Amino acid sequence: MDKNCIPYGSDVSAGTFECQDCGDVITMASRSSLPPCSNYSSLTHIKKCWKNLSGQGDAPNDPYPNK
Numbered sequence: 696m697d698k699n700c701i702p703y704g705s706d707v708s709a710g711t712f713e714c715q716d717c718g719d720v721i722t723m724a725s726r727s728s729l730p731p732c733s734n735y736s737s738l739t740h741i742k743k744c745w746k747n748l749s750g751q752g753d754a755p756n757d758p759y760p761n762k
């Protein structure tokens with residue numbers, strides 16, 4: 696799964712997600728399915744996916760350089 700574009704309805708773990716179409720940010724408190732964006736419109740939302748900003752497990756966005 697591309698964590699930069701996770702389609703609506705995908706099952707994800709808790710974390711923060713940013714709408715790829717409008718930049719709206721949502722927080723998922725627990726594992727569940729991603730909802731459509733609250734600003735969703737077929738005219739403005741063509742990607743219909745979320746970017747995973749933070750979460751558990753599969754996002755090695757470690758702010759510390761680690762050699």
Ligand SMILES: [Zn+2]
Binds near residue numbers: 718
């Ligand atoms: Zn949106």
